[in-house]
Amino acid sequence: MDHPIGRPLAxxxxxxxxxxxxxxxxxxxxxxGYIADCGKQWRPHAKCHKSPAIAHRLLEAGAIGVTVAKxxxxxxxxxxxxxxxxxxxxxxxxxxxxxxxxxxxxxxxxVAVDHFAQAEALAAACRRxxxxxxxxxxxxxxxxRVGIRPGPDxxxxxxxxxxxxxxxxxxxxxxxxxxLRVEDPEEKRRKIDSAIGLLEEARDRMQREGIxxxxxxxxxxxxxxxxxxxxxxxxxQAGGGMFADPFYIEQCGVQGLSPSLTVLATVVSxxxxxxxxxxxxxxxxxxxxxxxxxKSTVVGRSLPDATVTALSAEHGFLKLGPESQDLTIGDKIxxxxxxxxxxxxxxxxxxxxxxxxxxxVWPLEARxxxx
Numbered sequence: 001m002d003h004p005i006g007r008p009l010a011x012x013x014x015x016x017x018x019x020x021x022x023x024x025x026x027x028x029x030x031x032x033g034y035i036a037d038c039g040k041q042w043r044p045h046a047k048c049h050k051s052p053a054i055a056h057r058l059l060e061a062g063a064i065g066v067t068v069a070k071x072x073x074x075x076x077x078x079x080x081x082x083x084x085x086x087x088x089x090x091x092x093x094x095x096x097x098x099x100x101x102x103x104x105x106x107x108x109x110x111v112a113v114d115h116f117a118q119a120e121a122l123a124a125a126c127r128r129x130x131x132x133x134x135x136x137x138x139x140x141x142x143x144x145r146v147g148i149r150p151g152p153d154x155x156x157x158x159x160x161x162x163x164x165x166x167x168x169x170x171x172x173x174x175x176x177x178x179x180l181r182v183e184d185p186e187e188k189r190r191k192i193d194s195a196i197g198l199l200e201e202a203r204d205r206m207q208r209e210g211i212x213x214x215x216x217x218x219x220x221x222x223x224x225x226x227x228x229x230x231x232x233x234x235x236x237q238a239g240g241g242m243f244a245d246p247f248y249i250e251q252c253g254v255q256g257l258s259p260s261l262t263v264l265a266t267v268v269s270x271x272x273x274x275x276x277x278x279x280x281x282x283x284x285x286x287x288x289x290x291x292x293x294x295k296s297t298v299v300g301r302s303l304p305d306a307t308v309t310a311l312s313a314e315h316g317f318l319k320l321g322p323e324s325q326d327l328t329i330g331d332k333i334x335x336x337x338x339x340x341x342x343x344x345x346x347x348x349x350x351x352x353x354x355x356x357x358x359x360x361v362w363p364l365e366a367r368x369x370x371x
Contacts, residue, residue: 004351004358009264010298012358014332015284016264017347019243019362021354023260027242030256031224032061035236038228043067043086043217044239048341050366051350052080054242067237071099072369074109080365083107086136086217088173088237090118090146096371097125104131110215112138112173114148116160123166135167136215139202141174141195150198155205162211171215171234172206174199180222180252188253192226200232222252240340247290247339262295262334263343265316267327276318276327280335281311284346290338294318298332308335 004012012018035042044058045067055066055077065084068074074085084107091100091111100122103109113119113135126133139154140147148154154172162169176195182188199216206213216234219227224238240248244257263285269277285292287308294306305321316335320327327333337343344350345367352360 004361007358009351009353009356009358010332012264012351014264014266015280016351017344017349018262018264018334018351018353020260020262021352021359023244023258024242024352027244027257027260028058028061031238031241032063034225034256035228035238036062040228040233041235043084043235043237044242045069045088045220045237046073046077046239046366048240048243048344049350050344050364050369051362052077052082052365053360053362054350055080055082058239058242064235067239068366070369070371071096071103072371073366074103075099076366076369078103078107078109084110086110086112086173086237088112088138088175088217090114090138091122092118094121094125097122100133101125101129101131104133105129108134110134110136110170112136112146113161114138114140114146114157116157119161119164119167123164126166131166133167134170135161136171136173136217137161137169137202139172139174139199141176141198141218143175143178145175145177147174150202154202155209158202158206158211159209169212171213171217172199172202173215173217175220175237176218176223176227177220180220183253185253188223189226192223193230196227196230196233200230203232221248222254225254243337243340245290245337245340246293251290259293259295259336261340261343262336263292264298265333265335267318267329267331267333268315270327270329273325274320276306276320278316278318278333278335279314281313281315283313284343285311285316285335285337286342286346287311287338288342292316292338293336294324295334295336297327298334303327303333306333
């Protein structure tokens, strides 16, 4: 469809990645308000949306910038006018550090480091261009992915980075991602407090020793309702809550948000009364962390006993109970991605829906930015 704006949702060809704008905006307001009420700043991760148009909506709602994982993503968002971008990843290799240094001419990026070699290379690239780049020391607070060991190793790295010309050390970051699915709320709170305490200890020692630690960055969607209450944290990176996937709600216990993202799919085959096939498989949806959830027909009739049981490349397998067995070939259904980060990257655009009509189309301009 060349000009979908103003058209009914039911007329969209499938598969189509759709945002319920009313729910989306309510989720953004809820997250922004929660984080602000805790006295923190919000730097939502863009890995869930990949869209500068959405980033600007978040800035309007109070976000101070965005978080990304790749230099190429930072380039897309800065080109679109988002100046404050945290690259929450380790940057290695001459090509990438030169690109980061170049970005410092057009914005104010921040880069995470967990080794002196990363900071040294970035500093040299910045000196060649006559610019300076902000840096955070990433500390391993239990996820065991990246991050320097907390304690003396982290402080030694902070001193080394602080002495480099071409970079400006501004604080620390860590990610408590290993604690997202702790079921008991009190246990989850205690464990997050303990993990963030490692960042607090590093911040306190850095400040005592005259090293800037103005920023303490942490917090994903699955933990932000706990991490926001940690006194040392200054900013939260939680972004996926705007879509409020079943993964976050059912597995991470996130409260007060509702799913806003769906894939519109078409029933293309009905091999048996209790089975249907839709035109949305692994090239459209992802079931790795949580299987997609059938929501309703395109006209809003609930399908409570329809479930997605499997995904092949191009097809989704539906198990249909008595209330869903009247689905026919050609019917369109709304399916909620189980985890949006693994689904949005399969699509080129979002269709923003309000009142059953397409209101806006947002390209995912940072999709495929892997370098």
